[in-house]
Amino acid sequence: MHAWICDNPTGVDALQWKELPTPEPKAGEVLVEIKAASLNFPDLLIVQNKYQFKPPTPFVPGSEYAGVVAAVGDGVTQLKVGQNVACLSGTGGFGSHTIAQASLCVPLPPGFPHVDAAAFIMTYATSHHALVDRAQLKAGETLLVLGAAGGVGTAAIQIAKAAGAHVIAAASTDEKCALCKSMGADDTINYSVHTVPNAFRDAVKAATGGKGPDVIYDPVGGEFTEPAFRSIAWRGRYLVVGFAAGPIPNLPLNLPLLKGASIVGVFWGDFARREPKNNAATLVELAQWYAQGKIKPVIDRTMPMAELKDAYAHMASRSVMGKLVMVN
Numbered sequence: 001m002h003a004w005i006c007d008n009p010t011g012v013d014a015l016q017w018k019e020l021p022t023p024e025p026k027a028g029e030v031l032v033e034i035k036a037a038s039l040n041f042p043d044l045l046i047v048q049n050k051y052q053f054k055p056p057t058p059f060v061p062g063s064e065y066a067g068v069v070a071a072v073g074d075g076v077t078q079l080k081v082g083q084n085v086a087c088l089s090g091t092g093g094f095g096s097h098t099i100a101q102a103s104l105c106v107p108l109p110p111g112f113p114h115v116d117a118a119a120f121i122m123t124y125a126t127s128h129h130a131l132v133d134r135a136q137l138k139a140g141e142t143l144l145v146l147g148a149a150g151g152v153g154t155a156a157i158q159i160a161k162a163a164g165a166h167v168i169a170a171a172s173t174d175e176k177c178a179l180c181k182s183m184g185a186d187d188t189i190n191y192s193v194h195t196v197p198n199a200f201r202d203a204v205k206a207a208t209g210g211k212g213p214d215v216i217y218d219p220v221g222g223e224f225t226e227p228a229f230r231s232i233a234w235r236g237r238y239l240v241v242g243f244a245a246g247p248i249p250n251l252p253l254n255l256p257l258l259k260g261a262s263i264v265g266v267f268w269g270d271f272a273r274r275e276p277k278n279n280a281a282t283l284v285e286l287a288q289w290y291a292q293g294k295i296k297p298v299i300d301r302t303m304p305m306a307e308l309k310d311a312y313a314h315m316a317s318r319s320v321m322g323k324l325v326m327v328n
Contacts (some may be wrong), residue, residue: 003095009049012312025073037065037093039324064094066117076102086109086117094129119297119323127155135237136213139164144213147220149176153321157183158295193256195259204231225249236261298322
């Protein structure tokens with residue numbers, strides 16, 4: 001087998017493409033022949049030693065992948081050789097094969113392509129947990145999505161529309177705004193043109209008829225967090241999803257007081273660990289929505305697994321729309 005090895009988490013340049021012995025699964029494990037693996041923002045942080053989860057070195061990055069079960073360990077009865085699965089295990093995805101805990105592998109229904117499956121669990125489960133569970137988004141409410149053309153952003157648009165919400169998508173280019181429209185967004189805001197003070201807040205106010213959004217989905221952080229929060233509706237819910245812009249913003253606490261608003265943390269990974277039954281129900285509902293055509297991952301492009309460093313560079317350019325997926 002081949003895999004990208006991180007033995008010194010100082011950044012992407014330290015990764016090495018190596019040939020390794022193909023491992024045998026132990027009890028409770030399966031060997032997965034990887035067909036596709038998606039590139040997520042945590043996959044960048046983890047090779048920079050900036051992610052909250054710090055695996056022992058050396059490790060193979062790649063948190064989310066899909067493929068075919070090539071061998072099963074003792075005690076594994078729910079999966080069989082030849083079965084198509086998707087897995088979100090935190091590491092192991094950027095290679096030709098990996099060992100995964102059988103309990104983390106989700107059997108794929110017929111007709112679920114590996115590329116879509118590799119780009120599905122993290123973004124859609126995060127967005128479902130954020131919007132349906134944490135925000136309790138209701139039909140008829142207005143949602144503002146920041147970073148709306150990215151992986152979690154496009155997932156949030158689709159899930160919100162499936163829930164019957166009105167969606168305003170904020171993105172950094174006209175091309176990205178057009179993609180959001182094609183995903184079902186009702187309105188878009190190109191925030192790269194709203195650079196003067198209060199301009200973005202005024203644009204959100206205009207898009208909501210002065211009321212403000214009931215829910216704000218923020219996977220970006222940075223400079224737009226405060227003006228976005230200042231635009232929120234009475235009893236609004238601000239979802240803290242991530243900080244793709246880099247800096248963690250400081251928010252004056254008088255703002256939620258004045259708006260009767262809530263700041264709501266979204267940590268899907270710990271939700272899945274602490275509430276496995278609720279998470280399983282989430283995945284079942286999402287699979288049903290996929291089968292019904294309500295949701296479908298937006299794939300920016302697929303690239304050969306051996307070109308992972310180029311994929312990281314493309315992601316760093318902030319030009320990705322949807323998900324990047326590496327394929328074998």
